[in-house]
Amino acid sequence: MPSFTPDSELELLFSPHVIPAEVKAQLGSDLHMRPLSRTDISRSHLSVLRVLTSTPDLTERQYAQAFDTMRSCPNTYYTLVVISRETDAIVGVGSVFLEQKFTRNLGRVGHIEDIAVDKSMQGRKLGLRIIQALTGISERVGCYKTILNCSDDNIPFYQKCGFEKKENEMARYHNVATAPTPAPPSVPERLHTPRL
Numbered sequence: 001m002p003s004f005t006p007d008s009e010l011e012l013l014f015s016p017h018v019i020p021a022e023v024k025a026q027l028g029s030d031l032h033m034r035p036l037s038r039t040d041i042s043r044s045h046l047s048v049l050r051v052l053t054s055t056p057d058l059t060e061r062q063y064a065q066a067f068d069t070m071r072s073c074p075n076t077y078y079t080l081v082v083i084s085r086e087t088d089a090i091v092g093v094g095s096v097f098l099e100q101k102f103t104r105n106l107g108r109v110g111h112i113e114d115i116a117v118d119k120s121m122q123g124r125k126l127g128l129r130i131i132q133a134l135t136g137i138s139e140r141v142g143c144y145k146t147i148l149n150c151s152d153d154n155i156p157f158y159q160k161c162g163f164e165k166k167e168n169e170m171a172r173y174h175n176v177a178t179a180p181t182p183a184p185p186s187v188p189e190r191l192h193t194p195r196l
């Protein structure tokens with residue numbers, strides 16, 4: 001069984017100090033909460049996401065490229081994981097990404113996405129701790145609100161996490177690529193792309 005990898009040996013998506021210490025302190029001693037690392041594909045990240053939605057396999061390279069794309073946007077993507085210290089495997093995940101606005105006095109909004117807790121660990125307040133940590137990050141970095149979409153079935157869970165139901169979600173789906181979407185071009189490349 002792989003032994004627990006300390007944060008100091010990992011390439012992390014953001015500084016671990018951003019995660020509220022009071023939330024980490026409430027996890028069981030068998031668990032550790034930290035930012036996503038560049039090699040977390042080998043720690044069951046995709047399997048845990050499969051409790052939420054279909055998540056095809058990726059190669060290590062594709063995974064690392066997606067990680068690099070997120071990390072190239074500083075102070076924007078905050079994906080955190082809960083790790084079992086015994087197995088070094090991920091048992092819970094969640095993300096918040098920050099949207100810069102022109103309205104609200106140049107305010108920022110935190111969008112929570114992709115919350116998933118491994119089936120074997122559900123009901124141990126991991127989902128609650130992940131949401132507390134993500135809303136804590138969102139608040140700490142100055143967002144005036146944190147929002148998310150969920151199914152009717154999960155409304156009671158999010159209410160227990162302190163959220164209230166507001167307005168409606170609208171969606172328009174596009175042709176879903178069968179292969180992973182390539183990383184967007186770098187900013188200078190984008191600036192030189194001719195208009196279609």
Ligand SMILES: CC(C)(COP(=O)(O)OP(=O)(O)OC[C@H]1O[C@@H](n2cnc3c(N)ncnc32)[C@H](O)[C@@H]1OP(=O)(O)O)[C@@H](O)C(=O)NCCC(=O)NCCS
Nearest residue numbers: 051052115116117122123124125126127128150156157160
């Ligand atoms: C939804 C999910 C994240 C909850 O995580 P969890 O760790 O099992 O939940 P917690 O133990 O933190 O639950 C916190 C509280 O919410 C309640 N709760 C959790 N899920 C609930 C649900 N679907 N309906 C009603 N209450 C729920 C718990 O009973 C607990 O209540 P308590 O404080 O009175 O004991 C988890 O079940 C999951 O991963 N589900 C599949 C993926 C998914 O639906 N993700 C959310 C996408 S929007």
